[in-house]
Amino acid sequence: MGVICLFGVMQGADLAGKGWKESLSASYSSSTSGNWSWDASDQSVPSTPSPPLSNDAGKSFLLSSQSDDNIEETESTHFLFEDPIPRKRKVGGQVVAYEKTDLLNSMKVMFKCLWKNCEKVLSTSSGIQRHIRTVHLGRNGDSDYSDGEEDFYYSEIEVNMDTLSEGLSNLTPTSPTTSGPAPVFPVLTCDVSRSEPTHMIHTPLSQSAPSALCHIRTDHAYQGPMTQIRTVSIGEKRQPVNHTTVSKTHTNTTSTSKPTTGTRKPRGEAKKCRKVYGMEKRDLWCTACRWKKACQRFTD
DNA sequence: GATGCCGGGGA
DNA sequence: TCCCCGGCATC
Numbered sequence: 001m002g003v004i005c006l007f008g009v010m011q012g013a014d015l016a017g018k019g020w021k022e023s024l025s026a027s028y029s030s031s032t033s034g035n036w037s038w039d040a041s042d043q044s045v046p047s048t049p050s051p052p053l054s055n056d057a058g059k060s061f062l063l064s065s066q067s068d069d070n071i072e073e074t075e076s077t078h079f080l081f082e083d084p085i086p087r088k089r090k091v092g093g094q095v096v097a098y099e100k101t102d103l104l105n106s107m108k109v110m111f112k113c114l115w116k117n118c119e120k121v122l123s124t125s126s127g128i129q130r131h132i133r134t135v136h137l138g139r140n141g142d143s144d145y146s147d148g149e150e151d152f153y154y155s156e157i158e159v160n161m162d163t164l165s166e167g168l169s170n171l172t173p174t175s176p177t178t179s180g181p182a183p184v185f186p187v188l189t190c191d192v193s194r195s196e197p198t199h200m201i202h203t204p205l206s207q208s209a210p211s212a213l214c215h216i217r218t219d220h221a222y223q224g225p226m227t228q229i230r231t232v233s234i235g236e237k238r239q240p241v242n243h244t245t246v247s248k249t250h251t252n253t254t255s256t257s258k259p260t261t262g263t264r265k266p267r268g269e270a271k272k273c274r275k276v277y278g279m280e281k282r283d284l285w286c287t288a289c290r291w292k293k294a295c296q297r298f299t300d
Numbered sequence: 301g302a303t304g305c306c307g308g309g310g311a
Numbered sequence: 312t313c314c315c316c317g318g319c320a321t322c
Contacts, residue, residue: 272303272304272305274302274303274304275302275303275304287313287314288305289305290314291305291313291314291315291316292304292305292306292316292317293304293305293306294304294305295305
């Protein structure tokens, strides 16, 4: 619950103006909205060895002590953790150190690949970006160049580490070769530059983690089930879950008759894809906007 | 006029 | 189900 609020606080007035991609990195490193310092610049392959794990959340990270490069190839559990380093943030000039997972009931933000049939979950955005770049976009993995397109293909998920580790412990801790089917990556023979993945959010987490404690955030949630899914796009102002959807269904159920003009949702103040990207970059719009539906990326 | 998006329809 | 668009409300 706190998590939602925290993200809901991300209401930088200039976010819309900057574009949400910029907001992504900005918000993660921002001292006002970011929960913890974790922007794209500091997560490129943690070069420093992990400190001794000394907290509950850290236990879960024992699952992986590998580098990003390795974890992209070893994913028997689909959940690979790292970065147990306690985060710090500045609050009012003071540096406040805290472990996010402690603050948020052991919630850990992971990054999940939304590519069709790909259920890869990494713990760093750089990792998932590299994964998307190399595996799905077919780009040079060594290059750090990113035009930001990867942002469209992954989403944050929040995983309750306590329960997750519990769930993982229930899994047979045996050889990775027997732990479930390997993720299937789509064979990309098509032009990925335009073939946006159909983000079937079929809560793959339920297969390997307690889904009830996972909140999935995605930019492309329009096609996805809205229950349990918070369409929190990165770095933009958000409201608690599903408000738009709930209100919509609510109005539909309360009045089955054709809604009059009074029921129309007032236009939100947030800039939507159309405004942000413009007509000329329509391919950058979220699916909903392209279909002239309620924007799912910049919700109000 | 520009924008957001509901409702409807075609493939 | 996906996608597009007419048309209306709102800004």
